[in-house]
Amino acid sequence: MSIFSWIEDEKNLKLLNAPKSGHRPGDLSLWIRCENCGVILYIKHLQQNKRVCFGCNYHLQMNSIERIERFIDAGTWRPINETLSSCDPLKFKDQKKYSERLKESQEQTGLQDAIQTGTGFIEGIPIAVGIMDFTFMGGSMGSVVGEKITRLIEYATAQGLTLIIFCASGGARMQEGILSLMQMAKISAALNAHQNTAKLLYIPILTSPTTGGVTASFAMLGDLIFAEPRALIGFAGRRVIEQTLQEQLPKDFQTAEYLLHHGLIDLIVSRFFIKQAIAETIILYQQAPTKELGLLAFKERHRLTISQEEQLRRLVENSSNLNFSGLMKSFFHLVTGKKEEKTGLLKLKPLPFSKAFKKVPKVNKYKRVKFLIPKTPKSDIIDV
Ligand SMILES: [Zn+2]
Known part of the structure; x- marks a missing residue:
């Protein structure tokens, strides 16, 4: 080992063992040592310089x-x-x-x-x-x-x-x-x-x-x-x-x-x-001209607020006689604030996940969408 590499090693070791620069909000110290070059820096000036070392341009934490x-x-x-x-x-x-x-x-x-x-x-x-x-x-x-x-x-x-x-x-x-x-x-x-x-x-x-x-x-x-x-x-x-x-x-x-x-x-x-x-x-x-347009599930597009979620929960709980389309109507009204006047014409865009329902008839956009509910035991939980 040459004398220069020994000095270099010693310097690196010193820097490694020096206190780190993680300056905390409650910390009142005024000076800090750069982790890279070892220069002592005044914290106030360092903060103004976005915590970038004046000596070596090193980005401190x-x-x-x-x-x-x-x-x-x-x-x-x-x-x-x-x-x-x-x-x-x-x-x-x-x-x-x-x-x-x-x-x-x-x-x-x-x-x-x-x-x-x-x-x-x-x-x-x-x-x-x-x-x-x-x-x-x-x-x-x-x-x-x-x-x-x-x-x-x-x-x-x-x-x-x-x-x-x-x-x-x-x-x-x-x-x-x-x-x-x-x-x-x-x-x-x-x-x-x-x-x-x-x-x-x-x-x-x-x-x-x-x-x-x-x-x-x-x-x-x-x-x-x-x-x-x-x-x-x-x-x-x-x-x-x-x-x-x-x-x-x-x-x-x-x-x-x-x-x-x-x-x-x-x-x-x-x-x-x-x-x-x-x-x-x-x-x-x-502004990219070839950008693809994204798709979002209905649930993601119309996210419910906490109060709407609670309203929906109560609606489901109190609706033992309500059929599925009636429930969907109420849900649509709750989410969009619009009352659908014509019954049975719920304007929902068919989404990729509608494939999950069996035998969905092929319909044009904005036409009647018929959801067939899978037969399950009676439960109060409806996934919206
Ligand atoms: Zn430095």
Whole structure:
């Protein structure tokens, strides 16, 4: 080992052991060390510079609160499901109880879990956004993160919004076991409806670090995948791969640049231009002449509000004598607010899922649609 490589190793080791830059809202420290070049930075100036190092242009970690401030048009952010909070289904305990860890993180960050979801505008364009927060238990994906993302996707699908998710995660949350792993499939299924059925746009933005279960699901399912410069993106850790393959990996392995070169991501955008890049991409997509039109199930097109759901439940409960067409009429009236004067002419577009009903006569659009109800034992539950 030459003296220069020894100095280089020592410097890297020092940086590795230095306190990380995860600046929390309650943290009153004034200075921070750059993870990449080791330069000491004044936090106030760093925040003004979107947490990009003055010395080496490295993009330091940014929490979700700051990201919303910098990324979403001022005053347009509307959070969704912010009160969702995780319980401890496995009663998991390592050095500390999971419930205690959760409570600690909630107090430190002021968030309920490792993601904030909601709607807002960028450059005047409405979008649905999910922003993961690495400062909350390493941005790990538990059942709450999965559920919030799924609900956000479903909301974006129903409202026809473009979906943007900022990924920053250490992977699935081990304290919730299989419940956190099943979120990967759940999110992917919701994304399938968003992208392939409704033909809406989804862009994930990979920030440092995006690893584990997040990389293995929604981070890689985007129509276009953006990443921040020099972001760490991978599935398993570098050491695990090296030990398994018994090979030395390249130095820039699992960086955004390496992945762009190998075709896994589409674009690397600096934090200074990400807002404009997304706005331009959405406009380009919206104006595309060959764009396919999406299909949505009736249920998705006319989503019920909570009070409408309750009205419908009562209607079904109190309607022992009501026949199916009568029930459909009431449902139609409830959803659209229109009373269909002519009986039996319910204007429903035949949808692909109508094939599920047996012997549906072939009818022209807007003509009488006859649904045959499969014979089942009497039940109060009707799937709308
Ligand atoms: Zn630096």
